[in-house]
Amino acid sequence: MKIILAAPRGFCAGVNMAVESLELSLQAFGPPVYVYHEIVHNQFVVRTFRDKGAVFVNHLDEVPTGSTVLFSAHGVSPAIRQAAKDRDLQAIDATCPLVTKVHLEAIKYAKAGYTIVLIGHEGHDEVIGTMGEAPEAIVLVEDEADVDRLEVSDESKLAFLTQTTLSVDDAGRIISRLRERFPSIQHPPKEDICYATQNRQEAVAALAKQADAIIVLGSQNSSNSQRLRELGGAEGKPAYLVDGPEDLRADMFQQDMTVLVTAGASAPELVVKQTLDWLEENFQATIQTQTIREENVHFPLPRPLRSLAK
Structure with missing residues (x-):
């Protein structure tokens, strides 16, 4: 063979940063260190850290008041950040900077009055976090059929963003369909796929x-x-x-x-x-x-x- x-x-660099962040947190604070969602989407990594004392949670009310919580590489919504403050949690943000870039783009377009078309997979942690930045302004599309069904009130105020981990080819087809339907649609100067x-x-x-x-x-x-x-x-x-x-x-x-x-x-x-x-x-x-x-x-x-x- x-x-x-x-x-x-x-x-990648974002995963390296997140994994090193959890490793250092365990060394500095000792177990348990709580992590909101899986630190990265890999069972070997999650199992290894669980054995070292990391506790992965899906809800912040599972984290004792005043504890340390680490946000995963996929990012979180403003509501989760506020919930951490309300519970007096010491939050360490290991969000990948490329995901943060998409969050900032969503905030910018929403403040300017745009409807934002987010190309991504429903239920993915990154998509949930991004949509949480401006839920009233963002609509999710997963494929070209979703684009065909899309209705917007003002086509002159329309922009698209993408989940960072998409297939380049799939995203390209959806973007092409968006541009066919909405020729004036806006987008960031640099694409979002990492x-x-x-x-x-x-x-x-x-x-x-x-x-x-x-x-x-x-x-x-x-x-x-x-x-x-x-x-x-x-x-x-x-x-x-x-x-x-x-x-x-x-x-x-x-x-x-x-x-x-x-x-x-x-x-x-x-x-x-x-x-x-x-x-x-x-x-x-x-x-x-x-x-x-x-x-x-x-x-x-x-x-x-x-x-x-x-």
Whole structure:
């Protein structure tokens, strides 16, 4: 077996920042440290931190008054920030700066009287947080059919934003449909889909043609990982989204296959290594890394934690 190991893959700058934030919080404050929602959408990461004393909650009333709570990389709404203040919680905000950028754009357009079309997936933590910035001004669309059903009172005051982890191709089709229906629709000067999401998709699109099968390391609730699996499968080849080698079976592959291995932006390199080890052990696989684009992005830690970093 030949393995094509895609680069870039795995943790992005926002996930690195969020994971380091929780690690430092546990060291500085000791367990338990409460986290509002999963720190990132990856079961291996969540399980590892739970074992270290992190407590993941879906409601702030699960957090004892006066405790430390960390907001996940996906961001939260103003209502959640206020609820944390009301409960006298020490909030540490590990929201990815690229998500914060979308929040600020939503606030700007809403204040200017625009209706905002948010392209995203209903129920995703990031979408919930963004819509919470201006719920009266934002309408969610998930596909082109939603755009066709869209009715707005003033087409001259219309703008669109996107969830940061979407498929570039899917978002592009929805944006094209929006522009067909509403030629004057506004948008931010820089697109919202994050650099890491785009780079990982670009790598899969470029390399999948060389492969007989694709393995994407990532969890089922990871939007960007799902997009990588869909992109790999678009080539008509089997594409598997798995948390690690425990989700693979030998009968999924043949000895002479070429397999592309990549990882979503919330999947740690350790599970990539474990998967490669499994393929080497079962198929005597040889590994070749192919780099499509270099990444050198770094985001600063939340202010309360910066003095704790070594």
